Amino acid sequence: MKKFLTIVSLALPVFLTAAATIRSSDSAKYTNLKVLPKNISSRDLQSIMADDFEDGLGVSCGFCHANAPDGHGLDFASDAKPEKAITRTMMRMTLDLNKRWLQNKHPRLGDPALVVQCSTCHKGQAFPDGAEPQ
Incomplete structure (x- = not known):
């Protein structure tokens, strides 16, 4: 019995820490969202970034x-x-077209x-006509 209690007392903090980490990452708070919903889930955000931007425009993050100030990863x-401001404008335009003209x-x-959608015009290219603006 003493051995069982020792194991439980050692395992319980590890389990609780893991559970808290999983829960907090699932309900991540994103900052500076101006077009996407403030309460967007990680899954939905990743899906939009992968499907609409990586696939639709053929671009990466x-x-x-921008690069993070410490040089590790992105900010x-x-x-x-x-490009981020331009993207927000294009996202609003896409939503407006679907709502105003296509009765969504x-x-x-x-x-x-x-x-x-992004891919309607971009067709997998960063610039719709394939030529970067001058």
Whole structure:
């Protein structure tokens, strides 16, 4: 019995720490979201980034997101790159087109039911006509 209690007392903190870590990462709080919902789930955010931007525009994260100040990874909240502002404008345009002209009353990014999506014009290229602006 003493051995069992020792094992439980050692294992319990590890289990609770792991459970808290999993729960906090699932309900991650993202900062500086201006078009996407403030309470977006990690899964939905990753899906939008992968499907709409990586696939739809053929770009990786660093196309819109600036490098982190410490040089490790990206600073997703930063507005340092103009591409991020352009992307937000394009996201709003896409939602507006679907709502105003295509009668989608509640359009949301990442919804496959959207008639107009990033890939509609971009077709896997960062710039719709294939030529980078001058």
